[in-house]
Amino acid sequence: MxxxxxxxxxxxxxxxSLDERGELVLLVWPSDKTQWDDGSGTxxxxxxxxxxxxxxxxxxxxxxxxxxxxxxxxxGAQEWVDSIVWIEExxxxxxxxxxxxxxxxxx
Numbered sequence: 866m867x868x869x870x871x872x873x874x875x876x877x878x879x880x881x882s883l884d885e886r887g888e889l890v891l892l893v894w895p896s897d898k899t900q901w902d903d904g905s906g907t908x909x910x911x912x913x914x915x916x917x918x919x920x921x922x923x924x925x926x927x928x929x930x931x932x933x934x935x936x937x938x939x940x941g942a943q944e945w946v947d948s949i950v951w952i953e954e955x956x957x958x959x960x961x962x963x964x965x966x967x968x969x970x971x972x
Contacts, residue, residue, distance in 0.1 A: 867929065867931070868929070868930065868931050868932065869927060869928070869929060869971065870883060870885060870890065870927070870928050870930070870932065870965050871885070871925070871926065871927040871928070872884050872885035872886065872890070872925070872926070873923060873924070873925055873926075874908075874920055874921065874922055874923065874924045874925075874926055875889065875922060875923075876906060876907075876908070876921070876922035879955075879956050879958065879959055880955065880956070880958070880959035881894070881908065882959070882961065883926070883928070883965065885963075888961075888963065889961050889963075890932070890961060890963045890964065890965050891955065891959055891960055891961045891963070891964045891965070892928070892964075892965050892967055893949075893964060893965065893966045893967065894908070894910070894967050895966075895967065895968070896952050898910055898911045898912075899911075899967075902919075905919075905921075906921070906922065907919050907920060907921045907922075908920040908921075910967070910970055912969050912970045913969070914969070915970060918970045920970070926970060927970070927971040928965065928967050928968075928969065928970060928971070929967070929968045929969035929970070929971055930965055930966045930967045930968040930969070931965070931966050931968070932963060932964060932965040932966070933945070933963070933964055934962055934963040934964070935962040935963075936962065936963075939964075942957070942960040942961075942962070943957075943960075945960070945964060946960060
């Protein structure tokens, strides 16, 4: 969970993803550090180093964590979804070939 990814946050009615140079990456957020603010349509993430960080659609971010992709020998979409215990499973339309588990937000 020490890797880095960067790009533009894309928030829709169903999905939160990262546009990494034209490739959409599904973001998986830790439930104990993340809340959805319905009023503002933003993500509230508690980063141990930064405190509470607000993340909005269209925002450029750098995220710590780790990822998996089909191209790198990872599981296919449904196999990957089935391998995780979810609080709320993402809709099938949101699951991309590349997925990223967020561990932190970096300046």
